[in-house]
Amino acid sequence: MTSINEPAENLFPEPVPKWRIERRVNPKRSWTFAMYALATLFGLFLSALLLLTSGADVFKAYSALLKGAFGSEKALYATMAKATPLILTGLATVVAFRAQVWSIGQEGQVYAGAMGAYLGCLVFIGLPAWLYVCLIILSGMIGGALLGTTAAILKDRFDVNEIISTVMMNYLIVFLLSYLIGGGPWTEVSTTVVYQQTGPIPAASELPYLLGSTKLHLGFILALTAALVCYVLLEKTPLGYEIRAMGFNPIALAYRGTNIGRTIIIVMAVSGAIAGLAGVSEIFGTAHRLRADTLYGLGYTGIIIGMIGGLRPLGTVVAGIVFGGLASGGLYMKLLAQVPDALVPAMQGILLLAFLCAGVAARYKLVRTEKDV
């Protein structure tokens, strides 16, 4: 007999769940590949439904997408050029998020990198071309790293949440750039006295084009190099071990004697430097003058790229090229198949969700905990 004072749990015991989620131990590469391939097909299928509801011709739209993304040598170069800043901001996300430092500051760091590089372009003018370009790249990386480090110091010293501080700094840096190019010292002086841009950068400072292309530039090689460096850093070095361990259990890592604050500062500096490189690549490889609107959204998109890439450097490169193709082919879709503008980012969103689901399916499995009676 039970008393009315007995806890309710005893009257209604919680059922033991029949299924639980368990991490796969050493998942097979073929399984992972199959999941992502399925996600791609599923994403394209859902996107096709979306295209149908908008009244667009699905076949025409996908043909235009393919033509614009990978349909010719020129299209392929354009895709790689579009992918370059996305790979870099994606890698910046990988470094930060693997340490579970939730930086949303890639957007601002892209701007800081572009601004640092432009400052370098002004300061080092006259040096031999190869040295000039190297110093510009370095200046851009320092610009991005400084902004990242600021957020890290705020977190380490004053316990300021990095999500808040990085988002705030994204705004600050845009306003600083606006001051500099909207009437400030970097404003272009020409027929119209005030506009939101600098003058064209010197030809010697431009990142050289590759393979005779007029789109693909040195920035793509820098992005691939950055991916390789990230892989080695995260997987093959003691610092990489600390970064990954901080992501799993920072308390245990602190007991091991690791200086957590120092590690956060290094992570944010490296992440910021890579994001800054994206700004360098976009301004000195593509736009050839500093303007805010050409940089807009590269950092935020990089977060998506990093996530889709499974927070791994190789995956990020692949995701960056896929999204570069979407950006390049999306324009063709809009112009040749009259697909509404809003559908291209919607397709990107659908693919993101599909890839995130694939990532979970690749790493986890459902395990039965009891047999049916």
Add this chain to the structure above:
Amino acid sequence: MKKRKFLSIAGASAIALSSVFVSAQTAAADDPTDLNIAIILSAGIESPWDGTLIDSLERVKAEKPHGLDMNWQYTDPLWGDDAGEAMRLFAESGEFDVIWAHSTYSDQVKKLKDEFPDILFVVVGSGNEGLGGNQYWVYKRIHEASYVLGVMAGKLTESNTLGVVGTFPADDVNDEINSFFAGARSVNENIVQKVAFIESWYDPGKAAEMTSAQISTGADIIFSLAANFKPCEEAEILCFANFGDQHSYSPETIVSSALAFWDPDVNWIIDEWWDKQVNGEPYDGNTDIIWRGMADGGAGIAPYQALADKVPDDVKALVDATIAEIKSGSLVVDVNVKNPVSN
């Protein structure tokens, strides 16, 4: 004999005249009948900057300049490399006579104009480079209309504090703001000016934030260049808009708007294109800015519409007199492009 000679001459003349007439008809038949325009938009059809261009094209199309049947296709907002790629696609299609890039796109045009010498390229507004040749540079100043709105605001304000919410500080933005305050001060020397920029060409969210901030500093009339009037409705104050007549977006707050009419600019471009096609005149794009103000039909102010009773008759009369002075040239509104700041 004389009669026969007369008939011969008359017959020959008739044949000559008819052959001239026929050849003239043949020449007219060779003249182009269609004009196809590809338009690169910068902010989208919903924004006053881009929307007013399409409105102007519709008006010009109805007039059938040179008997032309005008057709156009416009893009969603595109910038930088994407805009350049879109221009190339349009040019390579061979379907378009004019590529009208409705903002700062001369960097992209520079890479294409010599490759497609028969296409007339148009770039618009500040930040462009005057390339000449087959690139024409349309400029728009609505500072005179803004001055007139300032006159109205200077008379209507009770707090003597006027607010302006701008997009980016730029040449053809600053001129509007400075002229608005100049107009207000011409009738009310106690005006305090408040200026904020949203640092975007189109961001209604930021525009709302900045407008609310202006109102909280005491501004009782807002001149919004950023197209969000919700805070004005909440604060129950009057507002002015720019580029298009935006009264319908907020009928209880928008008294008038400084309007841009692209009609004279569109007609100019069509004439230039026609000269090349029919008379063989080479393209000779301008390298310096050319703008058409109120006297040329390039700018104006919107009617008061539902808020006419909010504007006293003496203020209406003053507004009309100011417009007449500007159109006659007896009042010249200075172009002041310095960055405006609050005081």
